[in-house]
Amino acid sequence: MENENFIPLPQLCNQYKIEMSFFSDLDEYGLIELHTIEETYYIHKDRIVDIEKIIRLQRELNLNLEGIDTVFNLLNRIEALTIKVNSLKNKLQRFESED
Numbered sequence: 001m002e003n004e005n006f007i008p009l010p011q012l013c014n015q016y017k018i019e020m021s022f023f024s025d026l027d028e029y030g031l032i033e034l035h036t037i038e039e040t041y042y043i044h045k046d047r048i049v050d051i052e053k054i055i056r057l058q059r060e061l062n063l064n065l066e067g068i069d070t071v072f073n074l075l076n077r078i079e080a081l082t083i084k085v086n087s088l089k090n091k092l093q094r095f096e097s098e099d
Helices: 011-015 020-030 045-061 065-098
Strands: 006-008 036-037 040-044
Touching: 006 011, 006 045, 011 020, 011 040, 011 045, 020 040, 020 065, 040 045, 045 065
Parallel strands: none
Antiparallel strands: 006 040, 036 040
């Protein structure tokens, strides 16, 4: 496992001013995945955008873990459906331009 792809959890706690227990709870709930390297917890850098969304949901909407899970999953489904709709629009445009 390459360390440059991971961000140490203590660094994120300081940056976002969040307790480590919040990240542990998110990991237990399955919203994020913590990795252990030499007795330190890390988060993959590709998940930072998700972490920031989760933090905003918790801070701005004061959601508990269940609420965060529900909203986060709905946002992911909306994103997937948007991608699918755009793909179908592109296919439709190709068929219409062939006429």
